[in-house]
Amino acid sequence: MKRSNRLVVLTDYFLENPRQHIKLTYFVELCKTTKSSVSEDLDIIHDVFQQQGKGYLQRTTGAGGGVQYIPEFASEKSVAFITELQRQLEDPVRILPGGYLYMSDILGDPKMVREIGRVFASRFSNLEIDAIVTVATKGIPLAYAVASFLRVPVVIARRDPKVTEGSSVSINYVSGSSRKIQTMVLPKRSLKEGSNVCIIDDFMMAGGTIAGIKSLLEEFNATVKAIGVLAEAEDEEERIVNDYTSLIKISHVDLQNNTITILPGNYNK
Amino acid sequence: MKRSNRLVVLTDYFLENPRQHIKLTYFVELCKTTKSSVSEDLDIIHDVFQQQGKGYLQRTTGAGGGVQYIPEFASEKSVAFITELQRQLEDPVRILPGGYLYMSDILGDPKMVREIGRVFASRFSNLEIDAIVTVATKGIPLAYAVASFLRVPVVIARRDPKVTEGSSVSINYVSGSSRKIQTMVLPKRSLKEGSNVCIIDDFMMAGGTIAGIKSLLEEFNATVKAIGVLAEAEDEEERIVNDYTSLIKISHVDLQNNTITILPGNYNK
Incomplete structure (x- = not known):
């Protein structure tokens, strides 16, 4: 040849x-x-x-x-990507009733999702991660994107156990913002004992869901080496998870003036 | 250069x-x-x-x-991939109580998922598909894999509406196998009227879920150009969806002799 x-x-x-x-x-x-x-x-x-x-x-x-x-993105490329993401998310047509932000188009775009995965994988490249863990549903595509660059499997915790996955470990946890008691389940077979894991999710408010995943992972003697969230909410005084990496921070959704303020997350810090 | x-x-x-x-x-x-x-x-x-x-x-x-x-996989490559998948699925350690088959490891492997996506995308390459539609949860990674090769967005129907996605269209449908009435929801904003769509899912028994997605898509005046399922169950007499493409067929799980029989799906026919 x-x-x-x-x-x-x-x-x-x-x-x-x-x-x-x-x-x-x-x-x-x-x-x-x-x-x-x-x-x-x-x-x-x-x-x-x-x-x-x-x-x-x-x-x-x-x-x-x-x-x-x-595969490691140069850090200036990651910064440029986050800036572009920020710009796209500040579009006021994204404002939903209740002050929520519509992000499903970004999470539905395979190319965007792949780039988000590349940015996280570049940061977590040297952590010797064995598996990516996420909880259904919205974090799933991001988890696969990160996993594809790190060449590790994805493990999905669910809020309802499925009969087709065999015996499971489940925990109850308190959702940080709504203070509701929720259940989370991980099939026993899905994760080897003592794995180094990275948790990936799309959005974090107080961090109740991620704290829930962490407790569940203790049952598998897993070590959480990294936590990556696409977007975090600002001014969460009662945040119960601190050691995370976020790409952007949703600072303020102003329903009166129809504006959204998005800041970079802690990725660049 | x-x-x-x-x-x-x-x-x-x-x-x-x-x-x-x-x-x-x-x-x-x-x-x-x-x-x-x-x-x-x-x-x-x-x-x-x-x-x-x-x-x-x-x-x-x-x-x-x-x-x-x-990107189009040569058909002999698709056939070879399906044969390999078949071999992996016939491993008797996959048998779960109740005669279910453990497939989460395959669906959790980003490389396998990508190849499954490539095989479907190669088959559906000329159908001018505008979006991939799936229903949470297990079909999601496959949907993204197909979408990444066809360069189209992924739209995820859910069984529970989320407040963060704005107004939604919902339908009730009867699950084929369990005959339970279920709900499925798609945010209005997630799919343009009149799109050509491809439905992707991991597993099909009688086809109730896919029939449900089809009804929901009618509300968006969408045209279903293709349906792809990774695995179908054999001998479903009451199958209510016929125009699908499957990679493999789970023919028989023999709990007594601890054997699994997997056949190729209709992809190669």
Whole structure:
């Protein structure tokens, strides 16, 4: 295979298989070429990925030597993305009765969701996370987006147990804002004991749901290495979760003047 | 930019932006090169994508001329993927009490989910679909995977309305297997009137849920162009949905002998 063709094949391979360690010999066979040619190809791809702020190729030498693609957004790209998100969310047509903000279009756009996932995965890249945990429903697409860049599975806690998932562990927790008692369930089989996990959700007010997930995860002896929320509400005095990363903060929805104030979250701090 | 670098940049661009029509002049500027060089790059990428069974670059000429990447899995790749899925699902450790099949690990693996999405998107590639519709919860990741290849939004019907999505349309429907009356809700704002939609779900027994989505979509004057389900149950005599595409068919779960029989769905027919 010629270099030009190899570069297309290899670029495609890395983008489809982030964080997968591949031996160089695999690519040598795939491309019917020599080890030194593959090695030069990897240098080119590495350099372009770096220039583009897309991450890098991590090489290991020796007998088991190989390469893996670590997707990491350059931090200025993350900041630019968050600024754009902020701008989109400030559109007053988003105001719903009760002062809620319509975000389903953004959460329904696979490209936006993928970029949100990339931003979180870049931040959590070195935490050796084993699984992403979320609670149904709105955090699910974000959880998959983050998981796809970290190459780990997604585990979904539910508010109602499903008979088709086998035995489950459940807890009751108090929702922070409404003070209602709620139930959350995780199938026993879904998470290995002692995993390092990252919790992902779309929105956090006081943090009751996330505190609920944390309690549930204790039953699995899991270590919560990171918590990522797309949007947090501002001025929650009774916040019960502190160690989180948010992309944006919904500061104020002014129903009288029909304006929305969105601030960057703590991601950039 | 040299050809080798351009090929990495362009391959990355196409994979991240399927079905997005781009003018050649955009790439000319991005890569600081000439139109004829870009044109040659596109020929190389097109040829490799075709050889790899990954789809093709569609070019348009004239003043508004440009290119878009159409991701389409070669059908032998889809068949191979379905065979592998079948093999994985036949593992007897999946048998749950009541004869259910544990599939959450497969639905929790972002790579598997992406491939399932690619297989459906390849089949539904020419149907001019405007949106993917699913119902919470398990179909959600599959819906996003299909949507990412077709570059359309995902719309999620829920069994409980959320106050944060504004006014909604709801219907009651009879679940096919349990004969229970259930409710399904779709926010008014989530789907444009008269859209062409594709329904995606993880599992279909008699088809009650999908029939419910169809009724709900009538309220939006939507046209259901395709229905994709990952798994269907066999021998459902009272099936109320017929025009669907399934990847696999769960034929028999034998609790006595601890065996599972999985057949290919109707995808390959």
